[in-house]
Amino acid sequence: MSNQSPFAPPGSAADLEEGASLTPKFDADGLVTAVVTDAASGEVLMVAHMNAEALAKTIDSGEAWYFSRSRRALWKKGETSGHTQRVVELRIDCDQDAVWLKVEQAVAACHTGRRSCFYRNVPLGKAGAKPGAVTLAFVGERVFDPKAAYRK
């Protein structure tokens, strides 16, 4: 299946936007963007990417699969850490190049140990007036020890 997408190729802009067929518009690397939110809190947990196989496996299984751009490999979220994601709802955007997963996240989404990958605030306006010297504010606490979770 890796070299043969189970999805039909995308059609016109009108078909993509107003059609009822799932015809993902994969980019030059064969990927769509995946935004993952906590189904209970609404917090954005992470952003990742899916190739056709990852998207098909996610639809089939109701568990989140992704494609790692750095490792060039399919991966199931939580396969090492146990921090899996059960997909409660899956949506596709207007031009079908991004998906939104609402998930039940086991323990935490971020490999650094935080619940969400978005654990730092960027100050805005005067406080961030020199973008080259922005000091981030940490807003997310560690909820697990990454060294322990990823030890084989």
Next chain:
Amino acid sequence: MSNQSPFAPPGSAADLEEGASLTPKFDADGLVTAVVTDAASGEVLMVAHMNAEALAKTIDSGEAWYFSRSRRALWKKGETSGHTQRVVELRIDCDQDAVWLKVEQAVAACHTGRRSCFYRNVPLGKAGAKPGAVTLAFVGERVFDPKAAYRK
């Protein structure tokens, strides 16, 4: 500024993840992914991209600026439609290649007229067992007439 980023280059993985400096990791096209949620409802409104200039303008102004990959141009959200985004909170993710904007969205985010670009559900499990023949369910209503909003 277009050819000179106001941000320092990204450092090591440890610096990116645990540092308090904003050093975005722009991709080969000079972009980071931007996830935009409604500050009130938590709904994911859209996914877009920012180059260094768009990110710096967003930080400076507290209003959302993006970079259009198709038009290869900087754009301010709402510059044509009036559907601007006031940024309530801006976060950066662990490896600093994605940002999360919580915004106050004027009228609607999607150019098709819906509040969110994610107005279609993808059925999961048995209902979506043949990914090549998935029928999407529309869950978002039009809240404005795109023909009127984008008429010059």
